[in-house]
Amino acid sequence: xxxxxxxxxxxxxxxxxxxxxxxxxxxxxxxxxxxxKVQEIRGYEQPTLIANAPDFIKGVINLRGIIVxxxxxxxxxxxxxxxxxxxxxxxxxxIAGRVIGAVVDSVSDxxxxxxxxxRPAPDFSGSFDTKYILGLASMDARMMIxxxxxxxxxxxxxxxxxxxxx
Amino acid sequence: xxxxxxxxxxxxxxESEEHLAAMEALLxxxxxxxxxxxxxxxxxxxxxxxxxxxxxFGFTDLADATHILENLLDRIRKQELVLRADMVDAFxxxxxxxxxxxxxxxxxxxxxxxxxxxxxxxxxxxxSDEAAPVASLSPVALPVDVPAExxxxxxxxxxxxxxxxxxxxxxxxxxxxxQEDLRTLGxxxxxxxxxxxxxxxxxxxxxxxxxxxxxxxxxRIDFIADNGAWRVTEDKAAxxxxxxxxxxxxxxxLPDDERGYGFFEPVAEHPLExxxxxxxxxxxxYGFFEPxxxxxxxxxxxxEEGEGYGFFAPLPAVPAPVVEDGEGYGFFAPLPAVxxxxxxxxxxxxxxxxxxxxxxxxxxxxxxxxxTDSSIRxxxxxxxxxxxxxxELVITQAMLLQTVTQMQESAPERLVSGLGQLERNTRDxxxxxxxxxxxxxxxxxxxxxxxxxxxxxxxxKQVELKTSGETTELDKGLIERIADPLTHLIRNSLDHxxxxxxxxxxxxxxxxxxxxxxxxxxxxxxxxxVGDDGAGLPRQKILAKARERGLxxxxxxxxxxxxxxxxxxxxxxxxQVTDVSGRGVGMDVVRRNIQAMxxxxxxxxxxxxxxxxxxxxxxxxxxxxxxxxxxxxxxxxLPLSYVVESLQPQPGDIKTLSNQARVMQVRGEYLPVVVLHxxxxxxxxxxxxxxxxxVVLDADGAKAALFVDGLLGxxxxxxxxxxxxxxxxxxxxxxxxxxxxxxxxxxxxxxxAGMAKSNVQKAG
Numbered sequence: 001x002x003x004x005x006x007x008x009x010x011x012x013x014x015x016x017x018x019x020x021x022x023x024x025x026x027x028x029x030x031x032x033x034x035x036x037k038v039q040e041i042r043g044y045e046q047p048t049l050i051a052n053a054p055d056f057i058k059g060v061i062n063l064r065g066i067i068v069x070x071x072x073x074x075x076x077x078x079x080x081x082x083x084x085x086x087x088x089x090x091x092x093x094x095i096a097g098r099v100i101g102a103v104v105d106s107v108s109d110x111x112x113x114x115x116x117x118x119r120p121a122p123d124f125s126g127s128f129d130t131k132y133i134l135g136l137a138s139m140d141a142r143m144m145i146x147x148x149x150x151x152x153x154x155x156x157x158x159x160x161x162x163x164x165x166x
Numbered sequence: 167x168x169x170x171x172x173x174x175x176x177x178x179x180x181e182s183e184e185h186l187a188a189m190e191a192l193l194x195x196x197x198x199x200x201x202x203x204x205x206x207x208x209x210x211x212x213x214x215x216x217x218x219x220x221x222x223f224g225f226t227d228l229a230d231a232t233h234i235l236e237n238l239l240d241r242i243r244k245q246e247l248v249l250r251a252d253m254v255d256a257f258x259x260x261x262x263x264x265x266x267x268x269x270x271x272x273x274x275x276x277x278x279x280x281x282x283x284x285x286x287x288x289x290x291x292x293x294s295d296e297a298a299p300v301a302s303l304s305p306v307a308l309p310v311d312v313p314a315e316x317x318x319x320x321x322x323x324x325x326x327x328x329x330x331x332x333x334x335x336x337x338x339x340x341x342x343x344x345q346e347d348l349r350t351l352g353x354x355x356x357x358x359x360x361x362x363x364x365x366x367x368x369x370x371x372x373x374x375x376x377x378x379x380x381x382x383x384x385x386r387i388d389f390i391a392d393n394g395a396w397r398v399t400e401d402k403a404a405x406x407x408x409x410x411x412x413x414x415x416x417x418x419x420l421p422d423d424e425r426g427y428g429f430f431e432p433v434a435e436h437p438l439e440x441x442x443x444x445x446x447x448x449x450x451x452y453g454f455f456e457p458x459x460x461x462x463x464x465x466x467x468x469x470e471e472g473e474g475y476g477f478f479a480p481l482p483a484v485p486a487p488v489v490e491d492g493e494g495y496g497f498f499a500p501l502p503a504v505x506x507x508x509x510x511x512x513x514x515x516x517x518x519x520x521x522x523x524x525x526x527x528x529x530x531x532x533x534x535x536x537x538t539d540s541s542i543r544x545x546x547x548x549x550x551x552x553x554x555x556x557x558e559l560v561i562t563q564a565m566l567l568q569t570v571t572q573m574q575e576s577a578p579e580r581l582v583s584g585l586g587q588l589e590r591n592t593r594d595x596x597x598x599x600x601x602x603x604x605x606x607x608x609x610x611x612x613x614x615x616x617x618x619x620x621x622x623x624x625x626x627k628q629v630e631l632k633t634s635g636e637t638t639e640l641d642k643g644l645i646e647r648i649a650d651p652l653t654h655l656i657r658n659s660l661d662h663x664x665x666x667x668x669x670x671x672x673x674x675x676x677x678x679x680x681x682x683x684x685x686x687x688x689x690x691x692x693x694x695x696v697g698d699d700g701a702g703l704p705r706q707k708i709l710a711k712a713r714e715r716g717l718x719x720x721x722x723x724x725x726x727x728x729x730x731x732x733x734x735x736x737x738x739x740x741x742q743v744t745d746v747s748g749r750g751v752g753m754d755v756v757r758r759n760i761q762a763m764x765x766x767x768x769x770x771x772x773x774x775x776x777x778x779x780x781x782x783x784x785x786x787x788x789x790x791x792x793x794x795x796x797x798x799x800x801x802x803x804l805p806l807s808y809v810v811e812s813l814q815p816q817p818g819d820i821k822t823l824s825n826q827a828r829v830m831q832v833r834g835e836y837l838p839v840v841v842l843h844x845x846x847x848x849x850x851x852x853x854x855x856x857x858x859x860x861v862v863l864d865a866d867g868a869k870a871a872l873f874v875d876g877l878l879g880x881x882x883x884x885x886x887x888x889x890x891x892x893x894x895x896x897x898x899x900x901x902x903x904x905x906x907x908x909x910x911x912x913x914x915x916x917x918x919a920g921m922a923k924s925n926v927q928k929a930g
Contacts, residue, residue, distance in 0.1 A: 048800065048908060048909040048911065049800055049848065050892075050898075051895065051897065051898070052847055052895075053895070059909075060892065060911075062903045062907055062908065064554075064558045065886070065903065067890065067903075069891055069892040161892075
């Protein structure tokens with residue numbers, strides 16, 4: 001079922017405990033999410049529209065018998081041009097018992113990060129919402145935005161979950 | 167190691183409910199004149215099983231209540247008491263009570279402790295009732311079939327009781343209960359009890375000084391001890407000197423011999439050889455072990471097999487308990503047994519001479535498990551998951567087949583035929599997986615004999631219930647939900663349909679009315695009929711009542727339309743309000759519940775001859791008959807049961823109100839129009855109404871016309887939840903997967919009709 005295996009290294013010191021992250025790109029930005037939230041990765045297919053849903057919710061697809069909503073993170077984060085090509089990727093996430101698909105431009109790789117490698121994001125004092133950002137990590141010349149995907153997807157402004165449920 | 171029993175509670179609840187249901191069915195089936203021993207035994211076994219597991223799981227109130235019930239049952243079973251109708255009533259009542267207690271333990275409802283006490287008192291009284299005249303001299307009843315020989319009153323006798331409780335009994339309070347019971351009979355001393363780490367499973371020796379007979383308590387020991395792993399001996403030497411009549415077994419009237427407890431008779435009367443011989447004859451395989459058994463402390467060779475069965479050993483000359491799982495321990499059981507004897511219980515051994523014959527190999531394994539384990543319990547979730555996966559398989563298979571068809575000539579012959587075979591296999595697989603959720607309707611029907619019995623008694627009517635088609639299967643979810651509406655229909659038939667015996671005789675009918683309950687399949691539906699040969703529905707009275715209530719009725723209405731009026735809320739034709747019915751609640755709820763299941767109910771009736779109510783239900787809740795409609799490039803499913811008709815509007819059919827809301831004229835009726843692509847913000851292929859299709863919907867009385875681009879077809883669709891991974895969407899009740907693998911949303915017709923109404927109201 002899960003195409004990626006997770007081999008977490010366990011070291012006693014918390015700073016040295018490395019977790020694995022899946023990195024993906026949205027436009028020119030690179031993001032990293034906890035790989036344990038990822039169920040699988042698949043290509044984009046045209047979803048069934050949901051009436052009166054926000055524009056970043058593309059609709060629902062059939063994932064082996066389960067109805068899965070599809071969110072386009074590029075629209076949600078207002079990133080440049082939105083194209084659906086045969087290479088557009090959907091990351092199927094398993095969050096709080098729910099299955100949700102996230103559309104991204106591409107996935108790059110799986111990296112290992114420990115807590116000391118993740119630095120807090122600078123405060124943009126309200127001009128930019130950082131509450132879903134765990135921090136920034138750098139590797140070689142790349143900067144990755146480490147995202148709290150669970151918090152993001154279950155937040156009210158994603159409109160994925162009934163407010164009564166929260 | 168303490169085991170968390172709570173994880174098994176659910177199994178216990180389910181099993182107990184099954185036992186209770188079985189008990190009730192058997193009780194109702196009992197012939198009072200000539201009760202069938204087999205049935206009595208089966209009832210007893212059901213009660214006994216509940217008691218046993220209730221004790222194990224620590225539900226002492228249940229165990230205590232069943233204990234009393236079981237005592238009475240046991241006396242009837244042994245023909246010490248004669249079965250009477252009031253006993254059956256009491257049994258049924260206590261069955262209800264047990265069910266209530268079970269539910270209370272599951273956190274549903276409360277148990278009225280007074281009611282419990284009342285029923286228990288009644289059972290106790292019934293249990294002692296008839297015994298009194300027979301055993302006037304003795305405080306406890308003598309068995310009826312034992313000749314009431316002159317008995318010396320207040321003879322104090324001393325019994326040595328030895329037993330090994332079953333593991334189940336030992337874990338519960340059964341041993342403690344037994345001790346309490348025995349204390350009520352006289353003075354009880356505990357001479358030997360198992361060590362604590364054995365969890366009370368082990369050898370017990372009690373000494374009871376009592377005026378009662380042995381037979382008064384042997385049964386109780388038998389309940390908790392392993393098969394035959396107990397014995398009672400009378401210690402004559404220790405008997406009260408003032409009433410010492412010498413050897414009691416010599417005095418007439420002692421029931422020892424006739425009761426077949428020969429195994430346990432005092433050693434003096436039966437030479438050792440004889441006992442051994444008896445044991446041998448009881449089990450052929452014994453002889454093989456005899457040499458070992460004769461050596462009281464054999465070599466340690468058996469120790470590695472010593473899985474704790476040793477505690478069965480100390481009972482001399484008593485058949486060893488059955489080793490339940492029969493995994494081949496039989497051969498080895500005697501060895502560890504003897505070994506344990508030496509360090510645990512031998513000091514307490516009262517009759518050392520018996521030790522030689524102390525062991526007997528366990529009985530061979532039970533014949534097979536097939537007889538008992540013909541079903542398994544599986545959680546509904548797992549089954550649903552399986553159904554989903556198979557559904558996916560079917561769709562994948564269809565996709566492959568479609569691809570091959572598109573390849574036409576270039577597809578290899580073998581691939582095509584292989585796919586054809588795959589299709590047949592997947593269909594078979596799907597069918598058998600779907601059938602897992604199906605249950606015979608007898609699960610519901612079985613409760614009605616009781617309903618009819620209770621109610622006809624209360625109403626003073628004579629009613630016979632006939633059922634047919636109990637094996638008809640329907641979805642488990644439906645079974646649970648159909649029970650209440652059906653109960654109501656049956657009560658209705660009993661109360662309003664069937665007349666009193668006098669009136670029936672006056673009308674030239676048999677005094678005994680008949681209610682027929684029938685279930686069968688018809689197409690994709692299951693049909694359940696509740697019929698009675700009673701008075702039938704009074705058309706004129708219903709019409710009059712409807713006029714009184716201001717309902718729009720006319721004399722020209724068909725019978726069916728008139729009879730359907732009784733489903734209106736608050737409508738009742740009962741002349742009197744009884745506690746059974748007539749308050750005008752009920753039939754409307756019945757109809758609503760049946761409709762909520764996607765079914766419908768019809769009434770046929772001939773005045774003076776009878777009434778028949780027919781309930782039609784879909785086979786399963788998970789599947790819906792739907793009509794697929796197209797709007798732009800999207801497909802939606804409309805539940806077929808709400809669709810009245812579809813038509814293509816003519817120019818001028820559609821009018822506007824205040825230039826906002828639209829109505830359409832359909833045969834003189836103005837229906838609010840809902841334009842689906844406007845409601846859902848979609849692009850429609852049509853801008854002109856005359857090019858699309860209007861679907862007339864009837865949602866619980868509210869009619870509306872839904873404008874769609876076109877009709878696609880009719881399907882049976884599998885309903886999937888949209889809310890599992892997403893939130894609720896207005897106007898959508900669920901989703902389904904179409905044959906091509908795409909998702910289609912199922913429209914919530916009631917909500918859409920509601921949108922139409924609010925549009926018109928806004929405009930008005």
